[in-house]
Amino acid sequence: MSLDIWLHGVLTARATPKSxxxxxxxxxxxxxxxxxxxxAPILSCSxxxxxxxxxPSVSRSFLEGLLPEGRALQHAAARLRGVELxxxxxxxxxxxxxxxxxxxxRECAGAVVVVPAGEGLPTEGRLxxxxxEQELVDLIQNLPARPLGADPTRGIRMxxxxxxxxxxxxxxxxRWCMPVDGFPSTHIIKPxxxxxxxxxxEALVLALSQKCxxxxxxxxxxxxxxxxxxxxxxxxxxxASDGTIHRLHQExxxxxxxxxxxxxxxxxxxxxxxxxxxxxFADSPQREIADIYKQVAFRTxxxxxxxxxxxxxxxxHDGVVKAAPLYxxxxxxxxxxxxxxxxxKIGAQQSLAKVDRQALLDEAKAMGLPARAAEQALDELATxxxxxxxxxxxxxxxxxxxxxxxxxxxxxxxxxxxxxPLGGVKRSSRPSLTLDTITAxxxxxxxxxxxxTSTP
Numbered sequence: 001m002s003l004d005i006w007l008h009g010v011l012t013a014r015a016t017p018k019s020x021x022x023x024x025x026x027x028x029x030x031x032x033x034x035x036x037x038x039x040a041p042i043l044s045c046s047x048x049x050x051x052x053x054x055x056p057s058v059s060r061s062f063l064e065g066l067l068p069e070g071r072a073l074q075h076a077a078a079r080l081r082g083v084e085l086x087x088x089x090x091x092x093x094x095x096x097x098x099x100x101x102x103x104x105x106r107e108c109a110g111a112v113v114v115v116p117a118g119e120g121l122p123t124e125g126r127l128x129x130x131x132x133e134q135e136l137v138d139l140i141q142n143l144p145a146r147p148l149g150a151d152p153t154r155g156i157r158m159x160x161x162x163x164x165x166x167x168x169x170x171x172x173x174x175r176w177c178m179p180v181d182g183f184p185s186t187h188i189i190k191p192x193x194x195x196x197x198x199x200x201x202e203a204l205v206l207a208l209s210q211k212c213x214x215x216x217x218x219x220x221x222x223x224x225x226x227x228x229x230x231x232x233x234x235x236x237x238x239x240a241s242d243g244t245i246h247r248l249h250q251e252x253x254x255x256x257x258x259x260x261x262x263x264x265x266x267x268x269x270x271x272x273x274x275x276x277x278x279x280x281f282a283d284s285p286q287r288e289i290a291d292i293y294k295q296v297a298f299r300t301x302x303x304x305x306x307x308x309x310x311x312x313x314x315x316x317h318d319g320v321v322k323a324a325p326l327y328x329x330x331x332x333x334x335x336x337x338x339x340x341x342x343x344x345k346i347g348a349q350q351s352l353a354k355v356d357r358q359a360l361l362d363e364a365k366a367m368g369l370p371a372r373a374a375e376q377a378l379d380e381l382a383t384x385x386x387x388x389x390x391x392x393x394x395x396x397x398x399x400x401x402x403x404x405x406x407x408x409x410x411x412x413x414x415x416x417x418x419x420x421p422l423g424g425v426k427r428s429s430r431p432s433l434t435l436d437t438i439t440a441x442x443x444x445x446x447x448x449x450x451x452x453t454s455t456p
Contacts, residue, residue, distance in 0.1 A: 001017070001098060001099065001102055001116055001117070002014055002016045002116075003105070004115050004116070004117045004119065005043065005112055005114055006113040006114075006115070007032070007043060007111055007249065008111055008247070009121060010032060011029055011121070012028060012031075012032030012043060013026050013032055013042075013043060013047075014027055014117060015059060015098065017098060018056065023056040023060070024059050024060055024063065024097075025054060025059050026043075026047060026053070026054050026059040026062065026063075027052065027053040027054065028043075028047075028049055028051070033049045033051070035318075036049040036319050037049070037319065038050050040281075041316055041321060042316075042319070043062065043112065043316075044058075044062050044251050044256060045251070045257075045281055045314065045316075046061070046256055046258035047062060058258035060097065060260065061254065061255060061258050061259055062251075062255050063097045064097045064260055064261055065254055065255040065260075066101060066114070066159055066160075066161065067097060067159055067161065067261075068147050068159065068160065068161060069161060069162060069261055071144050071163070072144045072147035072148075072162075072165065073147075075144050075145050075146070075147055076100055076104065076147050079146075080100060101159065102115070102116045103157060104152070104158060104159040105157065106122055106125075106157040106158070106181065107159070107168065107182055107184060108160065109159075109161060109251075109252075110248070110249040110250040110251060110316075111247035111248060112249070122182035123181060123182070124182075124183065125179060125184075126180050126181055127170055127178070127180065127183055128177050128180055129177070130175035130176065131169075131175070131176045131177060131178065133224070133225070134225075136224045136225070137225035137226075139167055140167070140189075140225065140229070143165035143193070144165045147165075147166075148166060148167060150168075154178075154180065155181045156178055156180055157182065160188075161252065161310055162328070164190055165190065165191060166189060166190045167189040168185035168187075169186070169187055169189060170183065170185050170187070171186050171187050172243070183245075184246075184247055185234065186234055186237050186239060187232065187233055188230075188234060189222070189224075189231050191227040191228065191230075192227065192228045192230075195334075196335075197400045197401070198330060199221060199228050199229050199230040200396075200400045201330040201334055201405060202219075202330040203220065203221050203396055204392065204397065204402060204405060204406075205302050205329050205330050205331060206230075206232065206326070206327070206329065207219055207393070208302070208385065208388050208389060208392065209298060209325075209326045211384060211388025211389075211392070212294070212298060213294075213384070214291075214295055214298055214325060214326040215235065215325035215326045215327065216235075216325065217233035217234070217235045217325065218233045219233070220395065220396075221396070221399075235325045236248045236249070236315075236324075248315060249316045250313050250314060250315050250316065250324050251313060251316065252311075252312065252313045253270045253273065253274050253309040253311075253312045254309040254310050256277050256314055257309075259309060261310060264309040264343075265309075265343045269344055269345060270307070270308065270311075270344055271292055271293065271296045271312070271344075271366075271367055273309075274292050274314070275289045275367040275368055277314065277321070278314075278323070279368065281319075282320070282321045282322060283320055286369070288321070288322055288323045289323075289367055289369055290369060290373060291322075292323050293364055293367055293374065294377055295323070295326045296346065297360050297381050298326065298329075298381060299326075299329055300352070300355055300412075301381065301382070301422070302331045302409050302412075303331040303332060303333030303334075303408060303409070303422075303424070304329045304331060304332055305332045305333075305338060305339070305341060305342045305343060305352055306328075306329075306342075306343055307329075307343060311327070311328050312324070313327070331405050331408065332352075333352060333408055333424055334405055334408075340352045340353055340424050346359045346360060346362075347360065347361070347363050351424075352424055353423050353424035354422075355421065356416075356419060356421045356422060357416055357417075357419045358419070360378060360416075361374050361375070361378075381416075382413045382416050385413045386410065389406055389409065389410060411423065
């Protein structure tokens, strides 16, 4: 089965299986390339707009990058095959990704809509009736068996990358609705499921990132039955004054450099590789590189060890590339079970406790950012972190033990200015685990390969 990939209402590319389904190639349509210069990014920086098929490896990476990961991916594959989860396993061949996107690809990350070839662009879709409290509770309780809340039997066909349990919903007049038949979603809802207070932790970190100018999409905490959930506006959606929802195109770093999701921890320095992409495609490379650098430094200050290749993204519009806002960040220092080892290096350091100002300056040098600009960025960021914490709304900081997280971030921010190692927290004597390991243990599955496993 081939797939048609639509972008902003235009049939932009077709993905075709080759070699009996063992490979897949993507090729732009003439209409899709119209208005783009040779080599300009349309769907992805790794898929240039030149005529002819793109390489199977980057084609596969782009398509797989649209799908969930881990247990959520296994559940989606099991439902598609009509078998028990234990018999399904994770999709391993390009044909699996193709079949999953044919089923779930009406609403994806960015502005793409994926349908079986020849099916045509879906209608504008529709919304369900506003969900009751009990319906929301049921959706949360059915995660991860129904990733994102997707249910093809009811026309709810959605796909979004990431291993954490989450829902995709559309908010209209303060009420939650299910997007049906390809209608755009507007918000991501992530319940606390694996790590204590993870929803509150991420809400605080993302709210702080807004104070630092690294994001501007609204985040808040919502109680749904007995669950506490993070609610975040999708930064790749824009709601006009008349209520019309527009999709904004984006891709993550793995897609941008042609790497598969399973290699997200093996990317080396994602910031350095993203800087190369921005230098090639951005209108203002130094400005965009500086934005990514600030995100790297912010994740370091708050103690987020999970800055892998799928946690940085780019916005693409009419061939112009910019850094996407910061997203999916929380302080992993709050969880002693985790290793304290970052998924990727900062300078020569990979330990959250040992990384220091010099390591961040070395990272800036590797990205091609002038030393003076990097010094200024770090000083401004430390200042914004301190003032931002003082200005966080009470609904973000109250009702859970946020004091320890706040004290940790303030201490690390101060040490950044003085040049000391940023330090960590007192570690548990239990064996160090990773985010993937803890998630897998909770669901009774083997941990995914490729995560960080060493201790600092």
